[in-house]
Amino acid sequence: MANGSATSGAVALPRSWVPVVALAWLVPGGGHFLLKRYGRGGLLLLSVASMFLLGLMMRGPMFHPQGGDLLTVIIYYGGFLGDLASGLLYLLSVWLGYSQPDVAGHVHDYGAKFLVAAGLLNILAMVDAWEIATGKKN
Amino acid sequence: MPKLSVSHFEAALLFAIFSSIVLGIVSKKNDRDRLRYGLRCFAYFVVALFAVGWAMYLGHG
DSSP states (O other): OOBTTOOOSSSOOOSBSHHHHHHHHHSTTHHHHHTTOHHHHHHHHHHHHHHHHHHHHTTOOOOOOOOSSHHHHHHHHHHHHHHHTTTHHHHHHHHTTOOOOOOSSHHHHHHHHHHHHHHHHHHHHHHHHHHHHTTSOO | OOOOOOOHHHHHHHHHHHHHHHHHHHHOSSHHHHHHHHHHHHHHHHHHHHHHHHHHHHHHO
16 A cells, blocks of 8 residues: 655645545545645535536436446446546435436436536546645645 | 526536636646646637537538
8 A cells, every 4th residue: 555655745644545535535625635735625625516516406317327238338337437436425415315317408418417527527636636645746 | 406507508618617627726736837727728618619519500501
């Protein structure tokens, strides 16, 4: 396991990157908060949460894993992973009963894309937090 | 939760704003470069939005 003490910055880093990445998944920007990068963490939280909430307000449907031909598998499993990558935002919305059927309309369509894109942006934030925690980046 | 109804342009612009912020934050090593890269990404998004919009409009006949 990589050690997070390799940076030359004045801020003390956690010994392991695992809690950083786990928190970054659960709470967008959480990994940055744990690493005391409050400004960047706040902006990540604002962006990812706004995107996810806009997706919910547009009544975008969540993707569920679905079998079939290769393209269907890629789209539905990929979409599900994208939704799941939003962490607590996704888990809470599902636990609280959000279940939007896939209906026609450009607003619903954009909503689904916003929900997935929020997760994909959170993956970028997780990678950034991992790079900071392992000393590859300040 | 209120229901939001947006046009294609508004949705794409919102997408561009939040994506550009994240891309700017995770891509560069200092705040000045992050700001510049974020703004550049946003500009690319908007240019692509208009270009693809016009291409679809003209291609549709």
